[in-house]
Amino acid sequence: MFNLRSVFAFWAVAALFLGSAERAQAQTTGGIQVTIPKTGVDRDHQDYEGKVLVTQINYKDCLSEDFFTFTVNFSTATGLNMYGLEVWAGTSCNETTARPPSTTPTCWRVADPIVPTIIVNNLKVTVRDMLKGRTGGSNVGSGGTGGTGGTDSSGGTGGTDALGGSDTGSGGAGASPSVPTDAPAECTPTSAAVAAQTLTLFFLLIDSNAAIGGQATYPVSFKLNAPAPPTGVTTGIGENIAPISWTPTDSGDLSIDGYQLFCDPAPGQKGVDDSDIVWDPGILPPGCQPTTILVPNARPDDKYKCGSASKTSTHANAEGLINMVPYNVAVATTDTYRNVGVVSTPPVCAIPQPVTGFFEAYRNAGGAGGGGFCSFSLHRRPGLLLSVIGLGLCLVLRRRRAT
Numbered sequence: 001m002f003n004l005r006s007v008f009a010f011w012a013v014a015a016l017f018l019g020s021a022e023r024a025q026a027q028t029t030g031g032i033q034v035t036i037p038k039t040g041v042d043r044d045h046q047d048y049e050g051k052v053l054v055t056q057i058n059y060k061d062c063l064s065e066d067f068f069t070f071t072v073n074f075s076t077a078t079g080l081n082m083y084g085l086e087v088w089a090g091t092s093c094n095e096t097t098a099r100p101p102s103t104t105p106t107c108w109r110v111a112d113p114i115v116p117t118i119i120v121n122n123l124k125v126t127v128r129d130m131l132k133g134r135t136g137g138s139n140v141g142s143g144g145t146g147g148t149g150g151t152d153s154s155g156g157t158g159g160t161d162a163l164g165g166s167d168t169g170s171g172g173a174g175a176s177p178s179v180p181t182d183a184p185a186e187c188t189p190t191s192a193a194v195a196a197q198t199l200t201l202f203f204l205l206i207d208s209n210a211a212i213g214g215q216a217t218y219p220v221s222f223k224l225n226a227p228a229p230p231t232g233v234t235t236g237i238g239e240n241i242a243p244i245s246w247t248p249t250d251s252g253d254l255s256i257d258g259y260q261l262f263c264d265p266a267p268g269q270k271g272v273d274d275s276d277i278v279w280d281p282g283i284l285p286p287g288c289q290p291t292t293i294l295v296p297n298a299r300p301d302d303k304y305k306c307g308s309a310s311k312t313s314t315h316a317n318a319e320g321l322i323n324m325v326p327y328n329v330a331v332a333t334t335d336t337y338r339n340v341g342v343v344s345t346p347p348v349c350a351i352p353q354p355v356t357g358f359f360e361a362y363r364n365a366g367g368a369g370g371g372g373f374c375s376f377s378l379h380r381r382p383g384l385l386l387s388v389i390g391l392g393l394c395l396v397l398r399r400r401r402a403t
Contacts, residue, residue, distance in 0.1 A: 032083075032214035033075035034203055040071030041218070048338040056196075057127055057222035058337040062187035066127045072120040072203055074214070080116055083205035083213050087111035087123070089130050093202035094215050108133030110201070128186040130199060131222065189225045194253040196223040196337065226341030227253040227333040235329060235350040242318040242350030244307070246331050255335040259316065261307035262300045262343055263350075264293040264328040267320030271303075281324050288349035291328040296345045299332070321352045 043049060044067050047060035057066075074080055090107030092098045098107045110129040114120065198221050205214040232247035244261055265275035272279070279285060293300050306329070309316035318329050327350045330343035 031212075032080060032205055034205060034214045034216035035073045035075075036070055036203065036216055036218055037073065040073075042069045043067075044069065052336075052338055055220045056337055057130070057220060058339045059183075059187060059224045059226070060339075061127050062131060062222075062224065063184070068125045068127070068130075068220075070120075070123040070125065070203075070218070072116070072123055072216070074116060074118055074120075074205075077118045079213070080118065080205075083116065083207050084113040085116040085120060085123075086113045086204050086206055087125055088202045088204060089199055090133060090202075091200065093200070094204060094212060096210075107202070113206075116205070125201065128184070130201070130220065131186045134190065134199065187224055194223075194225055194227060194255065196221050196255070223255070223335065223337040223339060226335050226339035227256045229333055229341055229344040230259065230331050231344065233329075233331050233344045233348050235348045237355070238317065238352055239355040240319075240321050240323055240352050242321060242327060242329055242352055243315065244318055244329055244331065244348070244350070245315040246344065248314065249333070253335070255337070256311050256333055257336045257338075258311050258334045259309045259313060260305055260332050260334055260340055261309075261316060261318045262294055262304045262330050262332065263306035263318050263321065264291045264300075264304060264347070265325070266304045267306040267318075269322065272322055272325055277325060279325050284324060284353060285326045285351060288326040288328050288351075291347060294328050294330040294343050294345075294347040297342050299340055299342055300330075318350060321350075323352045323354055326351050 041054055043054055043061075045064060046052070046054070046066055047058055047064070052058070072085065087110050088099065088107045089110045090098065090105075093107035096102065097104065099105055099109075100107075110125050110132075111123065114123070198219055201218040201220065203216045203218070204212055206212055228249045230246035230248050232245075234245050236243040236245075242263075246259070248256075263271070265271040265277060277289065293304060306318040306320055306327075307316050318327065321327055328347040329350050330345070330347040332343045333341045335341075
């Protein structure tokens with residue numbers, strides 16, 4: 001028989017049970033929420049700022065000791081002074097076993113603990129400190145044990161890694177880390193893998209009992225090794241330029257974004273003046289001097305850059321050169337993180353020289369015919385040119401006789 005009193009009693013007990021469970025859940029996940037606004041992250045001197053995401057780190061960022069500046073917000077000031085704010089990098093840093101003095105830590109501290117207020121501005125974390133535990137360049141760090149309690153709220157990520165953050169694949173035949181041998185330990189790749197890698201920063205509120213009262217995470221991605229340089233680099237003759245061709249290296253690196261050309265001496269008159277080259281604008285030099293700039297496993301200074309090309313190109317012009325000056329020219333590969341790889345070896349020798357159009361020379365000699373696209377170097381053998389012209393005249397006369 002239907003008993004209305006029993007129904008009311010059942011739902012009253014159920015409501016009491018559900019209410020108790022909800023309060024228990026709030027106590028378990030409760031705490032101070034920690035957030036990092038998307039607009040609360042700045043970089044000091046990020047390489048190619050504005051062309052890559054703020055979350056992306058390349059080799060030059062590490063080399064120049066770039067750093068992140070964070071603004072951290074807290075949901076309440078109540079009880080906040082009971083905690084210290086610590087910043088860790090690695091994997092699962094909100095777990096006790098991931099942080100020292102655990103015997104198998106996977107995290108390292110990247111910023112000194114501070115006593116937080118409702119908003120923390122100008123919290124600086126260096127790129128090298130972010131990467132030090134990954135490379136083994138420094139000690140993993142120290143810190144007390146911590147609990148796993150507190151909330152699991154997370155702040156803004158500063159955007160997704162759409163610009164190369166999801167690069168996949170690893171170095172195949174011919175791939176190499178492509179980092180100079182004198183690179184700081186923090187900036188050195190730990191393997192020949194060429195894909196971008198991710199790293200998570202943990203902002204943890206930790207009290208004197210090592211319990212976590214709130215936390216936020218901020219993911220970054222880093223790529224320290226550029227693709228291997230191209231092979232089969234060759235050069236031709238041009239006026240104030242050097243046409244350069246190459247064969248791309250089949251390294252399996254999907255992040256290749258283009259190529260850069262480097263010249264020694266550097267382009268422009270200043271580059272020649274700063275070199276020890278003795279040259280005569282009226283004499284074709286026999287060849288190039290050995291270079292100490294474009295050497296194996298080296299990334300030249302940007303001042304030696306003399307050209308660039310897209311990722312699908314197999315040729316480009318080295319520009320800003322001076323005629324009759326011998327130039328060593330090499331090619332490096334770039335990626336989506338704007339890393340520049342080491343240069344191709346050995347470099348090729350290019351000597352720009354004046355080039356006169358055929359019909360320009362013809363008109364200068366008194367001819368009245370039209371122009372054309374043919375041209376020749378003033379310093380090529382004139383006998384060869386005359387032979388070609390003579391052969392052309394013979395073919396014309398032979399055709400006339402045949403008709």
